[in-house]
Amino acid sequence: MRFGFVDLARWFLLGAFVALVVDYYLYRVGLPMAPFIYQAF
Amino acid sequence: MDIQTKVSFVPPVITASGDAVEKAARRLSRYRFAAFAAGFLCCFLALVAAGQHTANINSLAGVKRFYQQVSPEGQFYPTARQVWQLTLSQARRDKVNVIVAGSSVMFGSGQGPGGTVADRLQEALGDGYVVLNLAMRGCPLPGPGLFVAERLLKEGYPIILIGDLSLENPDRDQVPFSMGAEVYHYFYWDARFNGFLLPGQPREAGSVKTLGFHSSDKALGALANVPLAFNELWTALAYHLTGLATIPSIVTWAEFSKPRDGFPDEAEAPPDRHYINWQAEVEVVTEIGTFCLRTHDEDMWDRERGLWAAAIPEPMRPFIVIVNGAMSPTIVQAIPPDLQAAWREKILRLHDELVKFGLSPVIDRDGFDGEDYIDMLHMSSSGARKLAERLAEPVRVKARRYWGDEIWFRRSG
Numbered sequence: 382m383r384f385g386f387v388d389l390a391r392w393f394l395l396g397a398f399v400a401l402v403v404d405y406y407l408y409r410v411g412l413p414m415a416p417f418i419y420q421a422f
Numbered sequence: 423m424d425i426q427t428k429v430s431f432v433p434p435v436i437t438a439s440g441d442a443v444e445k446a447a448r449r450l451s452r453y454r455f456a457a458f459a460a461g462f463l464c465c466f467l468a469l470v471a472a473g474q475h476t477a478n479i480n481s482l483a484g485v486k487r488f489y490q491q492v493s494p495e496g497q498f499y500p501t502a503r504q505v506w507q508l509t510l511s512q513a514r515r516d517k518v519n520v521i522v523a524g525s526s527v528m529f530g531s532g533q534g535p536g537g538t539v540a541d542r543l544q545e546a547l548g549d550g551y552v553v554l555n556l557a558m559r560g561c562p563l564p565g566p567g568l569f570v571a572e573r574l575l576k577e578g579y580p581i582i583l584i585g586d587l588s589l590e591n592p593d594r595d596q597v598p599f600s601m602g603a604e605v606y607h608y609f610y611w612d613a614r615f616n617g618f619l620l621p622g623q624p625r626e627a628g629s630v631k632t633l634g635f636h637s638s639d640k641a642l643g644a645l646a647n648v649p650l651a652f653n654e655l656w657t658a659l660a661y662h663l664t665g666l667a668t669i670p671s672i673v674t675w676a677e678f679s680k681p682r683d684g685f686p687d688e689a690e691a692p693p694d695r696h697y698i699n700w701q702a703e704v705e706v707v708t709e710i711g712t713f714c715l716r717t718h719d720e721d722m723w724d725r726e727r728g729l730w731a732a733a734i735p736e737p738m739r740p741f742i743v744i745v746n747g748a749m750s751p752t753i754v755q756a757i758p759p760d761l762q763a764a765w766r767e768k769i770l771r772l773h774d775e776l777v778k779f780g781l782s783p784v785i786d787r788d789g790f791d792g793e794d795y796i797d798m799l800h801m802s803s804s805g806a807r808k809l810a811e812r813l814a815e816p817v818r819v820k821a822r823r824y825w826g827d828e829i830w831f832r833r834s835g
Contacts, residue, residue, distance in 0.1 A: 389457040393458065394461055397462065398465075399458075400463070400469065404466065404650075407652045408655070408656040409668075411639075412643045
């Protein structure tokens with residue numbers, strides 16, 4: 382079976398882009414604090 | 423996805439049977455998922471590695487003080503590890519490191535580069551001292567300056583801490599200022615999870631939360647940041663590469679994409695900008711005087727002492743010099759005499775309470791005139807020079823008392 386390199390590369394880049402967004406989201410928005418987590422601190 | 427790509431993925435068996443097509447499609451989706459996951463992991467790990475690298479170098483090189491565009495006021499949040507690296511780039515083990523902490527009074531609002539209290543203090547103290555300005559506008563004493571000083575103390579650096587402290591007005595429903603303005607709470611958690619803080623302090627106890635101390639909403643993010651270092655990475659990008667790495671603020675709106683290191687430090691306030699809010703400030707000082715006149719109950723002082731005890735670790739107290747009573751005499755003279763007297767009485771009482779608490783307060787009132795201030799609180803360059811001269815002596819006394827022998831020992835190898 383043949384898989385196109387371009388297609389896989391696109392999926393790879395999409396994963397990389399999502400990682401970038403997640404990292405930026407962590408910086409900009411942070412992690413949610415549910416009440417039980419809040420109590421832990 | 424374009425047609426060509428789709429075609430390149432159509433397996434030759436597509437015309438054979440439904441089962442084969444389904445199997446091929448499943449395999450295809452597995453490969454695609456693997457490619458996606460690999461891309462995610464590679465990029466995320468690269469970002470973490472870059473963040474960790476950033477956390478271990480001085481990524482804020484060039485910051486002499488945290489002016490608006492490089493402080494939370496401008497949506498720029500220097501992290502504990504970044505401020506630590508900035509401090510380490512200047513701190514010395516064979517000199518006394520004087521950390522200037524606290525609010526805009528200590529930061530040097532109204533004073534230009536080279537003319538701040540910290541700069542004048544460095545001139546007054548001379549070569550045996552390193553003065554670092556870690557104060558930020560609206561920042562309380564338990565902020566970056568105190569937390570970095572705690573880590574310096576833990577790691578054996580000779581330190582003296584200078585800060586300012588204000589009395590709370592219980593009439594106003596506000597977060598206790600001496601416990602930390604909310605915008606700076608992120609730094610507490612960041613410092614705590616990175617091991618900056620002296621252990622076993624009352625501020626870590628659950629009961630302290632009832633005082634409004636360091637709201638926990640930034641805690642989990644700060645904990646995750648220790649291994650992942652996303653805050654260091656994006657803050658450094660915003661500082662060196664583009665302001666787009668953080669969000670625009672009112673102080674960067676016109677040039678929101680400019681890297682934050684491209685903004686100049688704030689200039690000295692020109693004389694025609696002195697006392698521009700005269701009337702409003704007279705009203706504020708009148709309100710403060712009225713508060714001083716009305717409340718002489720011991721409950722207020724109990725509350726203050728409780729806040730200080732929770733906020734300032736006992737082992738740090740001998741090393742702290744506090745500026746007490748910064749207020750333009752011109753403005754104070756504009757309020758009714760009975761309120762002036764009440765305010766002075768309160769400042770003297772505060773002085774006594776701070777001494778009893780174990781800090782060394784310096785009253786910066788006598789000997790100052792209207793020209794030494796640019797508004798009710800902030801000093802002009804002449805005021806900064808006077809305050810620095812006044813602070814130099816207690817700093818020298820503490821340095822001799824607590825670090826004299828140690829520094830002699832280190833210098834003599």
